[in-house]
Amino acid sequence: MTVTACGGAERGGRADVGKGAPTRPAATLDPTRIPGVGDRWQRHIPADSRQVVAVYGDGKDSAKSTVVLYAKQGSTWDRVRSWPAHNGKKGWATDHHEGDDRSPVGVFTLSDAGGVRENPGTKLPYTRSAAFAAPRWWAKSYWHDFDYVIAIDYNRVKGTPPNDPTRPEGEGKGGGIWLHMDHGSGTSACVSLSESAMEYLLRTLDPDRHPVVVMGDRADLKRSR
Template sequence: MITHRPRAALLAASLLLTGCGGGAVAAPDDGPSATATVTEATPSTPAVAVEAAPQRIPGLGTRTWAAVPDDADQVVVVSGRGPDSPVATVVLYRRTGAGWRAGESRPAHNALRGWSDHHMGGDLRSPIGVYGLTDAGGLLRDPGTKLPYDRGSGFHSPGTGFEGEPLEGAFDYVIAINYNRRPGTSPLDWTRPLGAGRGGGIWLHVDHGGPTHGCVSIAEQHMKELLLALDPALHPVVVMGDHASLAR
């Protein structure tokens, strides 16, 4: 367990100001992401069409796919409804010998003003890009994740969101998104390699029923499922942005 510093509560409060606040996209028509169809037959049965898993995650264009590390065998895709929308979906993909297999599509929220490919602190947009997922934590005890997990009172989330909804419980479970942070540290670590002006404290966390300051939020049960599924040995990353940006 990573032990956070005594000022963790202050840092968590700062996240409310600078970071966390609070449908599936179609595959390209051609290229390696297209789903292949193969034919199988046995001596006693006619040939039938069997749909194989795609060799590239559907909805991710050439530029986006090029940013996904070759060793990433787990990819969380956060696909926003539009560039200025706070509504998104989250799908966990796992690389198999047959190709990429998709998990269930989960409803999600992102930042109030949508997305940005040059996120700045306080812009109320979530950063577009591909980022590692190496560290987790929360107010509640570790549900059994393989990620390093920092539990502590610094994850308390007081106040209300943009729609007046209570934020209590939003940080019960969090997964740090490696945007402008130092991997291998608690999500509460305040190191900002790109500088404080570029924001930080971007997490996956429990949904509170409304837009966030920059994070991505999903239902508590889905957060627990994601924590249990992610495995550092599979080098998980998140690919996030509005669906048009991801398709580039």
């Protein structure tokens, strides 16, 4: 079974931070919208979603990004936590395909999780299996990448383990794109975070709140159409 499309990213990584979300003058902020996300992607956030993991890429060709968790209270989106992260080593693509080393831009549901390690207390369906382990012929810094993973529902069947190899839109569209643990540099297409960040997300994301990820480089995320 294929582990993932990702080449990973350093265990532990950088420390969690309380900064990183795009900022605008307070007078221009609309609390009913995810900051830094224009109409093009805002309209793709499901009406019943009350948790958004926003991945703000530093640039179209950059492997660095910031992840911000937002939670909806009433009609207002509140910023909960943020962390430094990595994405595809060559940046972002609006038409991702297998092997381009870019993360797909878009809005995707988050429905399944798993990893090598035991369930840390997530409400998401969790599959623990040694099959998630990174190949030992990879550099040692990558070996813990998949201790914890959350599947990004891009070209996959929801309700299956993250490492299910089924690709509904074909192999050429890529797949196996996850949130997973970080090794300190870009991935093949996934988004990677520190161990503590992954544990926090796993314990916080709730399928009853219909979590989604909104991801892309900052410029593309801001587009209105």
